[in-house]
Amino acid sequence: MSETVARETAAHRIHPVTVAPSERQTEAIAQEEEHAAHNYHPLPVVVAEGQGAWVTDIDGRRYLDCLAAYSAVNFGHSNPVLLDAARAQLDRITLTSRAFHNDQLGPFVAELAQLAGKDMVLPMNTGAEAVESAIKVARAWGYRVKGVPDGAANIIVMAGNFHGRTTTIVSFSDDPDARDDFGPYTPGFRTVPYGDAAALAAAVDEDTVAVLVEPIQGEAGIVVPPPDFLPAVRALCDERRILFIADEIQSGLGRTGATFACDLAGVVPDLYLLGKALGGGIVPVSAVVGDRDVLGVLRPGEHGSTFGGNPLAAAVGRAVVALLATGEPQERAELLGRRLHAGLERLIGHGVLAVRGAGLWAGIDIDPDLATGREVCELLMERGVLAKDTHGSTIRLAPPIVVDPADLDWAVEQLEVVLLDLSGR
Known part of the structure; x- marks a missing residue:
């Protein structure tokens, strides 16, 4: 990836950790909670737009989508x-x-x-x-x-x-x-x-x-x-x-x-x-x-x-x-999957108990003494990464296949930072 593209990609990565939800976002969540059946427990982010592997909420904050609608968006948003x-x-x-x-x-x-x-x-x-x-x-x-x-x-x-x-x-x-x-x-x-x-x-x-x-x-x-x-x-x-x-x-x-x-x-x-x-x-x-x-x-x-x-x-x-x-797409998922799993496996013993999966699909068992999967996903969201928990302390990563390699590395870095913060609290 060229230096110019690298700078542009890095500029897209924002950390909304210090930014409180706007009144508009709070109202949107409240309206859904009031009138939509509670068959889901979504993270508190209101997505308004998507492009490639990135989504933007109604306040203009951007997040790397590492769920891809449970693999429904394999080829990226707005392909x-x-x-x-x-x-x-x-x-x-x-x-x-x-x-x-x-x-x-x-x-x-x-x-x-x-x-x-x-x-x-x-x-x-x-x-x-x-x-x-x-x-x-x-x-x-x-x-x-x-x-x-x-x-x-x-x-x-x-x-x-x-x-x-x-x-x-x-x-x-x-x-x-x-x-x-x-x-x-x-x-x-x-x-x-x-x-x-x-x-x-x-x-x-x-x-x-x-x-x-x-x-x-x-x-x-x-x-x-x-x-x-x-x-x-x-x-x-x-x-x-x-x-x-x-x-x-x-x-x-x-x-x-x-x-x-x-x-x-x-x-x-x-x-x-x-x-x-x-x-x-x-x-x-x-x-x-x-x-x-x-x-x-x-x-x-x-x-x-x-x-x-x-x-x-x-x-x-x-x-x-x-x-x-x-x-x-298959070749890209295989190559990027190797990169993803190599990065995640380095976290084993540092808040991660096990990593499983194939291609651009990973299940990550978080040490339950550290946090639940939901807590980790909420902290990742605050750092600009959207993921989903399942069964207690397991989280899943499944970014769109079009994800940029540097963005993939960045997502793993955010997980590492979250785990380090949890270990030190």
Whole structure:
């Protein structure tokens, strides 16, 4: 990076630690707290604009976004290629419903299927919808293809999973915040320890139709399974005639330094579940991607979505697929990921207990005697870095893939300063 660019980048890094929130920001937070359901506990920052890896609050203070909307903004805020695709489609048509064909859906599903090396795509909107859709597909496949008795199908899931918060999905969650008080729960799921191939094999019976797994568990704290686990899942599914469903909603589309996190383990699932980054941070887009012998079990009228596959979503999704088809985002995430993890690992023993992850995705276990994850994220916010905590004293970093290397280093420096301050208090 040139000296001029370095100076310009450094000028963008501000430390609002000594600046009190304005009345305008306080009012905006109060209004949201008063009228929006309290299903989130956001940091006290009101974002108004975003460009690349940086966001600006309503008082003009800038922050390095190290969450990227849980990987939905992999390609950066206000990505010009994606915005151009959206604007062009906005001037034409945005919604037809699936009652009619539209000129963007066919190319989108063909291009996405090619990227994934599969035959077919079931377009939906949100990640949870993709998961729910895959559950229906797996059950239908079990009854119509495998020959499981009606109503007997079971799906094996992992402890520590996070696949969404719909009523079916929380039925097999072990997170009390997601699950408690939302019963009665949907049957048909068996939970085994994440990364334990022997326990998985022991849970399978003749009525098992699928294994649903995150190649890397995101909400659990960026938990990476043993290197032989996903290959063992693939082998077991082949042996017992079971569908391997990979939830790549957070881990997929460049985040881990590969198109899919499954690529890192050299495995190909029967179904990919995609979302978040597929909409480029502009519109909600999700998809179930698989081969015809699986997705082909669906018949007209059995599943649908008014907005799934809409022309605007398809146009943006096509632009996302085109970016990924070059391989450049994946390569950048892999290279910058090495840089990020090297910086974070130097903090182990200095307020950090462990670092996990792949590519530009890191889970950092903070010493609980020092602070909670929430406290660390609040202090990082005061220094101009936005991150998110999970499960007590773990924080997550997932900056947009377009992040500048020097800015990435700066974010790690801010974490180091926060930990030093905490150690000395």
